[in-house]
Amino acid sequence: MRDAGRISAAIDVLTAIETRHLTVRRALKVWGDEARYAGAKDRAFVSGLVLDVLRKQRSLAWAMGEETYRARVLGALGLLWNWPIDRIAEAAGDETHGAGALTDAERARIAAPATDAPPPVAGDYPDWLDAPLARVFGDDRAAEAAALATRASVDLRINTLKTDDVRALKALTPLAVQPAGVMTHALRIAAPAAEDRTPSIESVPEFAKGWFEVQDLGSQIAAAAAGEIKGKQVMDFCAGGGGKTLALAAAMGNSGQLYAYDSDARRLTETVTRGQRAGVRNLQVRSPLQPDSLSGLEARMDVVFVDAPCTGSGTWRRHPDAKWRLTEAQLQQRQADQDAVLAGACAFVKPGGRLVYVTCSLLMEENEDRVAAFLGQHADFTQTSALAQIAASGLAEPAALDALAARQSADGSIRLSPLSFGTDGFFVAVLERGK
Numbered sequence: 001m002r003d004a005g006r007i008s009a010a011i012d013v014l015t016a017i018e019t020r021h022l023t024v025r026r027a028l029k030v031w032g033d034e035a036r037y038a039g040a041k042d043r044a045f046v047s048g049l050v051l052d053v054l055r056k057q058r059s060l061a062w063a064m065g066e067e068t069y070r071a072r073v074l075g076a077l078g079l080l081w082n083w084p085i086d087r088i089a090e091a092a093g094d095e096t097h098g099a100g101a102l103t104d105a106e107r108a109r110i111a112a113p114a115t116d117a118p119p120p121v122a123g124d125y126p127d128w129l130d131a132p133l134a135r136v137f138g139d140d141r142a143a144e145a146a147a148l149a150t151r152a153s154v155d156l157r158i159n160t161l162k163t164d165d166v167r168a169l170k171a172l173t174p175l176a177v178q179p180a181g182v183m184t185h186a187l188r189i190a191a192p193a194a195e196d197r198t199p200s201i202e203s204v205p206e207f208a209k210g211w212f213e214v215q216d217l218g219s220q221i222a223a224a225a226a227g228e229i230k231g232k233q234v235m236d237f238c239a240g241g242g243g244k245t246l247a248l249a250a251a252m253g254n255s256g257q258l259y260a261y262d263s264d265a266r267r268l269t270e271t272v273t274r275g276q277r278a279g280v281r282n283l284q285v286r287s288p289l290q291p292d293s294l295s296g297l298e299a300r301m302d303v304v305f306v307d308a309p310c311t312g313s314g315t316w317r318r319h320p321d322a323k324w325r326l327t328e329a330q331l332q333q334r335q336a337d338q339d340a341v342l343a344g345a346c347a348f349v350k351p352g353g354r355l356v357y358v359t360c361s362l363l364m365e366e367n368e369d370r371v372a373a374f375l376g377q378h379a380d381f382t383q384t385s386a387l388a389q390i391a392a393s394g395l396a397e398p399a400a401l402d403a404l405a406a407r408q409s410a411d412g413s414i415r416l417s418p419l420s421f422g423t424d425g426f427f428v429a430v431l432e433r434g435k
Helices: 003-019 024-034 040-055 057-064 069-080 085-092 104-111 127-147 165-171 217-224 243-252 265-277 320-325 328-348 368-377 386-393 400-405
Strands: 154-158 186-189 212-214 233-236 257-261 283-286 301-307 349-359 381-384 414-416 426-433
Touching (some): 040 057, 212 243, 217 386, 328 349
């Protein structure tokens, strides 16, 4: 495909997302099924352009002075992808596949975009989220949100049940992988340039052997907040697809016992196969489809890990369409879900054990407020230092603990964000049950 066809395809996909209420993944699949002629580079181009526009659609519309996907796409090419104006004009003006010749106004806006946007526009988020984000970040909210509107790196966790750091790095040499820092077994592939594809991790033979897992650095830090868990009884109460379950298993070194549970049985379907590939031998998957599947585990766990259902605001770099679909009603529902999960999970923590509460949200409504509400109803729990548990895990680089300490609040919780720490947005709190 030529530039003109790719650009028109991106506009069509974005229009379908809005008018047909499709997710970006679904809209791209529909287009791909219809565009059998499109090669791998064409698909990567269209996907990358669509995602970049969704990340910054409000600021692009402001810069271009027009609320259309044509304007946003043309703006993205000039302002984000740094295309020369002549290249944009040639592609847009293509008589066969072009989106239509550039207007004088479009040329002027690309050359001198509008500035002085209000925080929700500069940060590319819905107006109703301005107050919640201001509560967390104050005057820095636009900058923090803008960092959530950038492309994300690909982070990996070396699976020490199967290999070591040296062998894993050697296997991944063709993908320009570097140590991510902070966590001893974390690797990073830099975010791709505008028109480039993200490297295919699955194409590396050692991936199928379970040598490494794709896992954001922030998620790896959150998992380490379980602390020293070798030989312990550990429950992943919201195991989902098993990403953090596998991180916990590796930290346990196949000692002790690890239980994986989720209220949605469908989300557990990959956990068993992923665990087998990763060489996990101490895992029991407990399905909610089985009556009393957690019976007998009450007050027996040294650690109960709760990766709570949340709005996912910390993952907007990877799922930019999600922020435009999020509503106030959904945020309120998530808070109710989080309260229910905490109330259910705490029953399995033994006296002296820990409850680790994690979200991939940056909002206080889902984080500090939920912890405070829980502690107000459970006098036998107190909050302790998340950093102390991360240090106790032995998984963090010693020099990185000071950097993490700067992200820890007075109550012991840690909040990470793309701007502050170069990770997805995460919140971690550790609650200890009295003896």
